[in-house]
Amino acid sequence: MTLFRELFFPLLAVVAAFVVAALLILAIGDNPLVAYGLLFGSAFSWPDGIGYTLFYATPLIFTGLAVLVAFRCGLLNIGAEGQLYIAAFATAWVGIRFAEQSAWLLLPLAFMAAIVAGGIWGGIPGVLKARFGSHEVINTIMLNFIAVALASYFTQYHYKVPGDPIMQTSEIGAGAHIARLGKFIPGLPERIPVNLAFILALLACILVYLFLWRTKWGYELRATGTNPTAAEYGGISVRKQIVIAMTISGALAGMVGINEVLGYRYRYYDGFSDNYGFTGIAVALLGRNHPIGVIFAALLFAILQRGGIHVDGFSQNVTKDIVQVLQGTIILFVACESFFSGQFSRFGLLRRSKV
Amino acid sequence: MRDIFTIALIWSTIRLATPLILAALGGMFSERSGVINIALEGMMLAGAFTAAAVTHAVANPYVGLAAGMTAGLLIALVHAVACIRYRADQVVTGTAINILMIGMPAFLSGAFFLSSGSTPQLPKEQLIPSLPIIAAFLLVPIAWYVLYKTPFGLRLRSVGENPEAADAAGVRVWRMRYAGVLLSGVLAGMGGAYLSIGQSSLFTRNMTSGRGFIALAALIFGKWRPVQTMLACLLFGFTEAVSIQMQGVVKLPSGDDIPVQFIHMVPYLLTIIVLAGFIGASRPPRALGIPYQKER
Numbered sequence A: 001m002t003l004f005r006e007l008f009f010p011l012l013a014v015v016a017a018f019v020v021a022a023l024l025i026l027a028i029g030d031n032p033l034v035a036y037g038l039l040f041g042s043a044f045s046w047p048d049g050i051g052y053t054l055f056y057a058t059p060l061i062f063t064g065l066a067v068l069v070a071f072r073c074g075l076l077n078i079g080a081e082g083q084l085y086i087a088a089f090a091t092a093w094v095g096i097r098f099a100e101q102s103a104w105l106l107l108p109l110a111f112m113a114a115i116v117a118g119g120i121w122g123g124i125p126g127v128l129k130a131r132f133g134s135h136e137v138i139n140t141i142m143l144n145f146i147a148v149a150l151a152s153y154f155t156q157y158h159y160k161v162p163g164d165p166i167m168q169t170s171e172i173g174a175g176a177h178i179a180r181l182g183k184f185i186p187g188l189p190e191r192i193p194v195n196l197a198f199i200l201a202l203l204a205c206i207l208v209y210l211f212l213w214r215t216k217w218g219y220e221l222r223a224t225g226t227n228p229t230a231a232e233y234g235g236i237s238v239r240k241q242i243v244i245a246m247t248i249s250g251a252l253a254g255m256v257g258i259n260e261v262l263g264y265r266y267r268y269y270d271g272f273s274d275n276y277g278f279t280g281i282a283v284a285l286l287g288r289n290h291p292i293g294v295i296f297a298a299l300l301f302a303i304l305q306r307g308g309i310h311v312d313g314f315s316q317n318v319t320k321d322i323v324q325v326l327q328g329t330i331i332l333f334v335a336c337e338s339f340f341s342g343q344f345s346r347f348g349l350l351r352r353s354k355v
Numbered sequence B: 001m002r003d004i005f006t007i008a009l010i011w012s013t014i015r016l017a018t019p020l021i022l023a024a025l026g027g028m029f030s031e032r033s034g035v036i037n038i039a040l041e042g043m044m045l046a047g048a049f050t051a052a053a054v055t056h057a058v059a060n061p062y063v064g065l066a067a068g069m070t071a072g073l074l075i076a077l078v079h080a081v082a083c084i085r086y087r088a089d090q091v092v093t094g095t096a097i098n099i100l101m102i103g104m105p106a107f108l109s110g111a112f113f114l115s116s117g118s119t120p121q122l123p124k125e126q127l128i129p130s131l132p133i134i135a136a137f138l139l140v141p142i143a144w145y146v147l148y149k150t151p152f153g154l155r156l157r158s159v160g161e162n163p164e165a166a167d168a169a170g171v172r173v174w175r176m177r178y179a180g181v182l183l184s185g186v187l188a189g190m191g192g193a194y195l196s197i198g199q200s201s202l203f204t205r206n207m208t209s210g211r212g213f214i215a216l217a218a219l220i221f222g223k224w225r226p227v228q229t230m231l232a233c234l235l236f237g238f239t240e241a242v243s244i245q246m247q248g249v250v251k252l253p254s255g256d257d258i259p260v261q262f263i264h265m266v267p268y269l270l271t272i273i274v275l276a277g278f279i280g281a282s283r284p285p286r287a288l289g290i291p292y293q294k295e296r
Helices: A002-027 A032-041 A048-072 A080-097 A103-132 A136-159 A196-214 A216-226 A228-233 A238-254 A256-265 A276-286 A291-314 A322-335 A337-347 B007-032 B040-058 B061-085 B090-113 B131-149 B151-161 B163-168 B173-199 B211-221 B226-246 B260-275
Strands: none
Touching: A002 A032, A002 A276, A002 A291, A002 A322, A032 A291, A032 A322, A048 A080, A048 A196, A048 A216, A048 A238, A048 A256, A048 A276, A048 A291, A080 A103, A080 A136, A080 A238, A080 A256, A080 A276, A103 A136, A103 A238, A103 A256, A103 B260, A136 B211, A136 B260, A196 A216, A196 A238, A196 A256, A196 A291, A216 A228, A216 A238, A228 A238, A238 A256, A276 A291, A276 A322, A276 B090, A291 A322, A322 B061, A322 B090, B007 B040, B007 B131, B007 B151, B007 B173, B007 B211, B007 B226, B040 B061, B040 B090, B040 B173, B040 B211, B061 B090, B061 B173, B131 B151, B131 B173, B131 B226, B151 B163, B151 B173, B163 B173, B173 B211, B211 B226, B211 B260, B226 B260
């Protein structure tokens, strides 16, 4: 029954969003079935459809997990976008600065850069909340803009190849490249950028699950999220938990840098993120703030992202912007769970306690 | 250095501050009633697109402005119903609206104008470059008066501070919150309309580029008070005006341009600092973000 409910409401929200978007497509005089056919049709072809869907899902799994960990502690991290920008730039910086080093040294360093930079950028609003009580939502919004500006400044003034018209850094050392999955899977060409970071994302799901539900620290974090007052009475330092949760959250968001820089572009590309951080909120909510749910929700949004390109190319009036409309509507419906569930709303995960 | 600080700079500051003032005053009504409004960005986008599209259709910018404000109102209604009636998380709903409004105007532009997300260029005589500026600065004392000197303002503030007590005193909490959120939509819609049919002459994809969030920053920097919020908007408008004027004019001693990125960061850094209480505490309304449900 519980599993049924966990699955039923997210599915209902998705269906409702598709109905709303279908009405919109009808209103502009196009056929929603054709548009949806294009949206989903391309996602399951082998190797391009599946390969690209997994590639697009990778950053969304990371940001979904990031939002999840913060949410379980009663915090809303809408700063994953800034955290992943800072982390991606730090990753590229290490890859450029130590380009001559061997992979044995360079790869761990680059991984560390992504995780530590993201963790610090996520930890800042955690510390600000724990120390000064300032709201993490406002601070993460502000830090998003600061992160984008900082990364763009360093790219433009210090790490760009002179004369390059594109806002991107020079290339990282070859030792910092991670393998594309095409290297291991027959039939999957290496031009498709899905890489080992996807495996890392799945591993991260397992680790987050084990941490949250199988360790003392995870228990303390969740206890803080469920009822901070009771947690404090039980001897848990709520302030410490806030900092820990935000740091882990930022570190997870930062791992997007591994996929982007080490597995895909091999450089920092200004403005690379297609709203991964904000989509992460949708992924976590639709995935019921559970790692398994996050994987499926990330796949759904990845399919939409991939399909949007086809809609753009082959449809008369419908553009890829329908994806964002769908995404916003899905979050809206998930957030209004009581709209569907009425009396069941008290089970909703969306009730955040004030810390 | 001298030639930068001219009348042109002051004028540019005022023009850049106008959409911020409108949206921030709107945000003030919403947040003072207890509903977080990070959807200002989305409401501005709705206003900007609708104003430009309707002005193009009827060739009358006043109708366009009214339509833009109505669009903001409708988006605010979605936010209000979700947050008040269905007690959805206000930040999550706001984020959803922002994502939705990145897509929706571009989607509709693509369908109606067969463009890649912008509306057709409007002729000069169909623009209203000064009316929203006058409105914005007139609205500051009006907002102050409404908030502090009218029964409506007292009730609005009371449901944002202590809804239980307000309810016990006979104030209809939900109704006041609907009023606050809807007002924010109208004003943010006007701010957005100014961008497309005042400052510029068409709607372009994501044309607010974060102004809704700067307005939110100004609201916090102004401690949720109308006059201070206006001053914060002027400050942020000034930093933007300076960064535009400085480009290519003022050089560092080394001969390089001053990086605009650092000037862009100013509003956000100031907000973090003031929120942490370094420049006098900025305290949000006490019931901000908490849905209200009558005890049964």
